[in-house]
Amino acid sequence: MGCAGSSQTKSEGTGKKKIRKPRAWKHPQPITKSQLIQLREEFWDTAPHYGGRQEIWDALRAAAEADPTLAQAIVESAGIVVHNADMTVCFDATGARYELPKYVLSEPKNLIPYT
Secondary structure (H helix, E strand, O other): OOOOOOOOOOEOOOOEOOOOOOOOOOOOOOEEHHHHHHHHHHHHHHHHHHOOOHHHHHHHHHHHOOOHHHHHHHHHHOOOEEOOOOOOEEEOOOOOEEEOOHHHHOOOOOEEOOO
8 A cells, every 4th residue: 555645656557667758869960850761761671680570670660650658559569568668678578679779769859950
């Protein structure tokens, strides 16, 4: 029994971490939106070749491109265990590790806007 002012540290007391966007970050060099898109495409095209199951990579991509509430539903329905709340490290049901770079999860602070 908890105190009236206590709160759950995990999502709704389920033991699952609530997904959030990564903290603000900077790319080593300012990049354009098109360069960021290219980096993301290259990552998603090559990531499955480093291990893990294709359907998990597909679910992670869908979650990475969704808002946090939908991302939560996607990872839960795919049986993905989110180790870091920002989704940078996840595991599937067999224990395979999936690491996602911040650039597929959010935009850098030093993104060059379209002109």
